[in-house]
Amino acid sequence: MKPELGVCYYPEHWPEAIWAEDAARMVETGLTWVRIGEFAWSRMEPEPDDLRFDWLDRAVETLGAAGLKVVMGTPTATPPRWMLDKHPDMLAVDASGAVRKFGSRRHYCFSHPGYIAECERITQIMGERYGNSPHVTAWQIDNEYGCHETTISYGAAALYAFRRWLGDRYGSIEALNAAWGNVFWSMEYNNFDQIDLPNLTVTEPNPAHVLAFRRFSSDQVVAFNKAQVDVLRGLTPAPLLHNYMGRVLEFDHFDVGADLDIATWDSYPIGFLSDRLEADPGHKSAFLQQGDPDMQAFHHDLYRAVGRGRWWVMEQQPGPVNWAPYNPAPLPGMVRLWSLEAVAHGAEVVSYFRWRQAPMAQEQMHAGLLTPHNRPAPALAEARQTADDLAALGDVGQTRAQVAIVFDYASDWAWAAQPQGAGFDYFRLVFSAYRALRRAGLSVDFVATSDIPKDAYSMILAPGLATLGDDITTAITEGCTLCVLGPRAGAISRDFQIPDRGRPGVAGLDCDVDLIETLPPQTNRPVVGGGSAQHWVERLSGTATDVLSFEDGTSAMTSGNGIWYLASFPDDALWDRIVELAARETGVDLHPMPNGLRRRETADHVFLINYNADTVEWCGHVINGCDVAIVAQESSRRA
Numbered sequence: 154m155k156p157e158l159g160v161c162y163y164p165e166h167w168p169e170a171i172w173a174e175d176a177a178r179m180v181e182t183g184l185t186w187v188r189i190g191e192f193a194w195s196r197m198e199p200e201p202d203d204l205r206f207d208w209l210d211r212a213v214e215t216l217g218a219a220g221l222k223v224v225m226g227t228p229t230a231t232p233p234r235w236m237l238d239k240h241p242d243m244l245a246v247d248a249s250g251a252v253r254k255f256g257s258r259r260h261y262c263f264s265h266p267g268y269i270a271e272c273e274r275i276t277q278i279m280g281e282r283y284g285n286s287p288h289v290t291a292w293q294i295d296n297e298y299g300c301h302e303t304t305i306s307y308g309a310a311a312l313y314a315f316r317r318w319l320g321d322r323y324g325s326i327e328a329l330n331a332a333w334g335n336v337f338w339s340m341e342y343n344n345f346d347q348i349d350l351p352n353l354t355v356t357e358p359n360p361a362h363v364l365a366f367r368r369f370s371s372d373q374v375v376a377f378n379k380a381q382v383d384v385l386r387g388l389t390p391a392p393l394l395h396n397y398m399g400r401v402l403e404f405d406h407f408d409v410g411a412d413l414d415i416a417t418w419d420s421y422p423i424g425f426l427s428d429r430l431e432a433d434p435g436h437k438s439a440f441l442q443q444g445d446p447d448m449q450a451f452h453h454d455l456y457r458a459v460g461r462g463r464w465w466v467m468e469q470q471p472g473p474v475n476w477a478p479y480n481p482a483p484l485p486g487m488v489r490l491w492s493l494e495a496v497a498h499g500a501e502v503v504s505y506f507r508w509r510q511a512p513m514a515q516e517q518m519h520a521g522l523l524t525p526h527n528r529p530a531p532a533l534a535e536a537r538q539t540a541d542d543l544a545a546l547g548d549v550g551q552t553r554a555q556v557a558i559v560f561d562y563a564s565d566w567a568w569a570a571q572p573q574g575a576g577f578d579y580f581r582l583v584f585s586a587y588r589a590l591r592r593a594g595l596s597v598d599f600v601a602t603s604d605i606p607k608d609a610y611s612m613i614l615a616p617g618l619a620t621l622g623d624d625i626t627t628a629i630t631e632g633c634t635l636c637v638l639g640p641r642a643g644a645i646s647r648d649f650q651i652p653d654r655g656r657p658g659v660a661g662l663d664c665d666v667d668l669i670e671t672l673p674p675q676t677n678r679p680v681v682g683g684g685s686a687q688h689w690v691e692r693l694s695g696t697a698t699d700v701l702s703f704e705d706g707t708s709a710m711t712s713g714n715g716i717w718y719l720a721s722f723p724d725d726a727l728w729d730r731i732v733e734l735a736a737r738e739t740g741v742d743l744h745p746m747p748n749g750l751r752r753r754e755t756a757d758h759v760f761l762i763n764y765n766a767d768t769v770e771w772c773g774h775v776i777n778g779c780d781v782a783i784v785a786q787e788s789s790r791r792a
Contacts, residue, residue, distance in 0.1 A: 154550065156496040156543050158536060159186025159224070159504035160522065161468060164212040165196045166511060172212060175508065176219035182522070182533060183540020186502050187216050188467065191226025191296045192258070194275065195233040206282060217288025224394075224467075224504075225289045227279060227381055229272040230296035231258045236271065243268040246308035248352045253303070257515070258296075262306040263373040264314040269380055276381045280388030292393050293467070294381045297401075297419060298374050304403035305370045307350045316345045318369045332648040333361035360570040361649040367566035371404040375412070382412045396467035397459070399452050400429045400580055405562040406459045407601040416460030419468035419506070422449050422491060424477040431581060439749070439765075442484040443779065446749050446764040447588045449491060453498035454587075455560060458599040462551070466495045468506035471532035472520025480518070484766060486779035488535040493542060493781045497753040497760035499551045505536060546783065550756030554596040555741050558587060559615040559629065561602055567619040567645060574671025576688035582617045582640075582722055589728035590614075593736070594744025594752040605632040611739040616719070618642045626659055630715055634739045637731065639710075639719035640689050661714030668692035677724065679704045684727025691720040700734065701727075747771060758783050 160179060164172055179187060189212060190197075198204055216223055237243065237255055243265040245253045253260050261268050276294075283289045298304065305311075323329040326342050335341040340359060342348055351358035351366050382393055392414035397406055399418065410416050422444025426437060430445055440446065456464045471488055473480040492503045511517050512525040522533045565579040572578070590597050600606075600613070605628040613633040618625075621643030629636050643657030644666070652658045656666040670690045672678065677685035681702050686709065697711035697718070710719045710731070723731060736743050744752055749765035760783055763769050763776040776782045 154499075154501060155548050156500060156546075157185045157502050158183055158492070158540055158543070159188065159222075159502050160184050161188045161504060161507045162216075163192070163507070163511075164189060164215075165193045165208070167509070169208070169211065172215045173219070176216050176221060179221060179508065180219050182537050183544075184505075184536070185220070185222060186224060186291075186504055187221045187508075188224040188226060188293060188504060189213075189216070190279075191228055191293060192231045194228035194231055197228060197279075198233065198275065199235075201235055201239060204278065210282075213283065213286060213288050217286075221288075222290040223286075223288050224291045224293050225279065225283055226293040227272070227276050227295060229261075229275065229294075229381070232261055232268065232271070236268070240265065240267040240271070242309060244308070245303060245306035246311075247302075248305070248307055250307065250353060252308075257301075259301055259303040262308050262310050263304070263370070263377045264306065264308075264310040266310070269377060272377070273380050273384050276384045277388075280385045284385070284389035284391075289389070289391060291391050291415070292385055292389060293417070294378055294385075294393060294395050294413070297396055297398050298378070298409070299401040299403045300398050302403075304374060304401075305367070307352050311370075311373070312350055314373065315350065315366060315369050316348055318372065319348060319365065320345050322365075332650075333359055333365075334650060335359070357571075360567070363570040364563075364567055364649050367403070367570070368563065371408065371562065371566075374404040375408045378409050379412045392463075394465070394467075397456060399425050399448070402562055402565040402580060406456075407562070407603070410459040410461070413460075415463045415465060415501070416456040417465040417467035417502075418452050418456045420449055420452065420466050420491065420495070421468070421470040421474055421477075422487075423470060423481060423483060424474040427477040427479050442481050443487050443764045443766070444491070446751050446762075447584070447591050449494060450498060450591065450751065450753070451584060451587050453495055453500065454597050455599045457499050457551075458560070458601065462499070464500060465502040465504065466492075466500050467502075467504050469495070469503050471505045471507075471522055471536075472530055473518070474520075475516050475518035482520075482531075484779050485531070486535070486777075488532040489539045489542070490762060490764075490779055490781055492536075492539045493760065493783075494753070494762050496543065496546075496549055497755060497758075497762070497781075499549070499755075503539075505532065546758075549758070552754065552756050553609060554598040554754075555611045555739075556590055556595050557598040557600050557605075557610045557613045557633070558583060558590075559602060559605070559613060559618055560599045561618055564617050564619040567649065568617065568641070570649070573669065574688055576674060577641075577671060577722065579617050585723065585725070585728060586614050586616050589725065589732050591751055592725075592729060592746055593732050594746050595732075595741070596752075596754045600632070602628070605629055607631050609633070611635070611741045612637065612735050615642060616640065619645050620647055621657055621659060623660065633715075635715060635717065635735055637717045637719060637735060640691055640721055642718070657718060659716060659718070662697055662711070662716045662718060663695040663713060664697040664711045664718050665694050666691045666720075667694050678721065680709045680727055680730075682730070684730050685724050686721030686727070687724050688722040690722075693718070693720050701730070744772075750776065754786070757786055759786060
């Protein structure tokens with residue numbers, strides 16, 4: 154696979170007289186893909202049924218004539234103002250009962266049937282017009298599902314759809330009452346129409362109710378996406394994709410991705426470091442202008458799994474963004490580094506957001522490859538350099554990693570519904586495991602519980618996996634030599650009850666969770682030999698063999714039948730010990746990395762990615778600050 158570069162472009166923002174010049178300049182920069190259309194509904198249809206596509210026809214022709222491949226976006230993330238006059242109840246409602254008003258974007262409820270029909274209609278019109286265009290070679294459906302906390306709505310449309318969903322799922326109100334344990338606090342219902350949405354309750358709602366609503370809300374995103382997929386499948390042979398966001402877990406991306414051909418995501422390393430990553434001040438200061446060394450790679454690997462091997466970066470940060478609490482500029486070299494890192498993880502395309510900085514509205518402070526007045530921004534030269542790098546590199550083939558992590562969106566919903574401790578968060582737990590594997594110099598795959606290949610991995614980690622049925626446990630254990638479960642694995646049924654067979658309830662592992670503690674910040678539980686538990690500690694019993702023990706003599710990790718069960722949320726030192734022990738058990742070679750340097754294997758090369766501002770030497774290789782060294786596999790093995 155030969156990776157390519159692209160850019161996001163908004164012809165409706167600029168005079169038509171400069172479109173051809175822009176297209177030629179994109180090609181000169183080494184770009185081959187261009188995404189358009191995803192926010193332009195008001196220009197396509199300024200009034201109901203007043204269709205105006207002539208300008209978009211000319212834009213597609215101009216870009217295609219220059220040799221660019223067009224990704225056409227359906228504009229359903231930004232319904233125009235007249236849509237609210239036609240469907241005034243289509244707006245989403247937040248958990249406090251406030252209506253999400255017009256004046257920004259993503260102002261719709263996924264459950265509103267009238268708006269879904271409007272989306273199918275505009276998609277049909279666009280598919281009929283551009284589905285067989287030689288220039289439109291991919292389609293993006295909507296834009297950034299879940300961004301701005303827009304997955305979940307507490308409005309009337311969602312309530313009506315939720316009651317129907319519950320009826321289909323449980324069949325009878327008696328079955329629902331039993332599954333949810335509604336005898337507690339006299340929460341029993343007499344019929345489905347009595348059930349409300351789980352917000353604005355006096356104290357916390359029943360977590361079974363919350364988890365069911367979260368599953369329903371995810372299913373609504375899947376159905377919304379599929380409605381447009383079903384329209385386009387009969388109108389175009391081009392691949393269909395969606396651009397997901399980083400650390401947005403409110404819907405199941407694997408379920409959405411099952412209906413698509415390619416997964417893409419929007420990578421904003423510096424924005425994410427500031428806005429959605431817990432780290433100590435020293436770490437954030439050291440990587441202020443580079444981004445966290447593992448955050449981008451985590452999502453690259455996750456979306457490679459969501460896309461079943463096919464994935465892109467649809468929006469790559471090229472300079473300061475506009476939406477984080479603080480928005481520093483990338484250090485020189487970082488835009489190129491981020492691009493090459495994505496390629497190392499299998500990206501087919503890296504697309505920059507955006508071609509030219511907007512002079513108006515909400516994103517006027519968001520940098521592009523050009524300034525608003527057509528002067529080159531710093532990232533333009535780095536994009537050109539990256540294009541040259543990719544031309545010299547050629548094909549980049551991927552190989553299966555030796556290690557995988559099970560990622561499960563429903564586990565995040567469950568632990569958000571009942572965290573038990575303020576420091577316990579599913580993403581943080583999984584990310585901490587991922588970072589430990591990366592510190593050890595390992596490449597990592599992600600797998601869904603529904604798609605674990607047999608005999609594929611030396612080890613599989615499944616931290617925080619909420620529900621462990623026999624089918625999932627069997628798939629995990631048959632998929633690897635050693636499985637590391639816990640903490641909080643197998644802790645609940647699908648309906649949020651403690652399983653009858655106890656926690657974690659794994660066949661072949663005589664281990665029971667008898668007691669759970671959650672620890673405040675700056676408090677930990679030391680482990681014999683080094684490392685500590687933080688946030689979450691479980692007291693275990695049973696005959697399973699202790700692999701690690703707490704200093705108080707209780708079990709920190711037990712072993713049996715190819716499974717290790719971890720009884721805590723480890724700090725970095727403990728994770729490093731666990732990875733080292735597991736590697737020794739399975740024969741996996743480790744490559745311990747200095748701080749800020751990361752390693753990624755491809756079929757023929759090893760990429761050494763230096764997030765540090767300063768030069769790093771490692772195993773005979775010298776990697777400049779904010780740079781990537783690409784070495785042959787054999788050279789890396791000898792080092």
